[in-house]
Amino acid sequence: MENEAQHIPFFTKLFTLSQILGILSVVLVGVWCGYFRKGFAWGSEPVLQFNWHPFLMVLGMVFLYANGALIYRGFRSEKKKKLKILHMLIQLGAFIFSIVGLVAVFDFHNNSSPKIPNMYSLHSWIGLCTVILFACQWVIGLLTFLFPGLRPSVRAAYLPVHQFFGLFIFVGAVSSCLLGFTEKAIFSVKNYSSLPPEGVLINVTGLVLIMFGGLVVYLVSHPKFRRQTTEDEVLLTDTVLE
């Protein structure tokens, strides 16, 4: 426990830094879409409807998703059951944002004239794979850990798989955002190669996002920041996985 106590201040500093970078990346992408890309609309103006896509993907699949993963580290003294429900709800929110974000881009492609083809780029392939994996992960996670909840031995066996795919989906989401930034910059930013303010903003947002991603992966995966099993939880084996 003394060992754990030594790691908490370090964790708190890195966690704070990750929140600053995460909020900054959402704000930067908001400024990009809201100011440089002329703001948001739905249906009536496909070009403005598109802007929901980068904004909601960064907000949902990256920022919210990361915080959903981090709650076990950030609120280590809370009851596990409560954290599991919170984790499930945050990831549900992230998933809903992502679906709306996907509808925005498909609508934009289909309602543009001429129509823009869907699902041809590496960005779209990695992005859609990531969202599909996320949906599977969420459903399997719900059935395994919460409702109806499988046998403790099955849950214990599945937990590392859930954690691995959790990180893999996050890395896929960050990569996909970076690819999307590059696509949009090449397609829509006039003279991207002479680095106008919008180009600089996109590149800086990409760098902030990759720093946020790296830090979150570290905080989530490093064993020394892992939630310690309490004595009560050890005595009540079932509760460990509750």
Next chain:
Amino acid sequence: MENEAQHIPFFTKLFTLSQILGILSVVLVGVWCGYFRKGFAWGSEPVLQFNWHPFLMVLGMVFLYANGALIYRGFRSEKKKKLKILHMLIQLGAFIFSIVGLVAVFDFHNNSSPKIPNMYSLHSWIGLCTVILFACQWVIGLLTFLFPGLRPSVRAAYLPVHQFFGLFIFVGAVSSCLLGFTEKAIFSVKNYSSLPPEGVLINVTGLVLIMFGGLVVYLVSHPKFRRQTTEDEVLLTDTVLE
């Protein structure tokens, strides 16, 4: 030790899978540059000189680099000192390939007519940051762990930082490759949006690369695959860090 022994067959399977994915990504990028992009040249033909860039970056910064990081896991029964020298040499090779790969793309930009601007895209920003971090990491690693080799306590304190940046640089390298694939596909593949064979090949290579990346991060970072400190090493504290 029994616990470790149980993990070795699982590690070996995943390690083999990672090698298959890694070699496949190098082969795919080789086929892309060698066949679809008309092969390799140096100096005389800037367009063909460019092709060394994706090939050497994937071979050096991704495949070789990953194997340099994995040797501590793959050859766990070898002496640590030997592994450290091997690690340093493989990463030196990865670095040399990367520098030649960078020269290739700068030459291509500068010798094209009209000249193509350098260092404006998110790909170039992340890519160059990654290579610079890699150079710093290599030099600091050499001075800390090998020659002249600092005090054991300093080495022990620096090791987690070295490991964190090692993974961060790898993730930066994979992300940068994916961004480069997207740029090249948009700039050079005719009708990328109708998914010609070259477009499919680029996207598939990107997917293989991200799967390879995810697997390598898992193998390198997961504590259960960590090299166990032998009894001899514990007795000779200095040797643990040798």
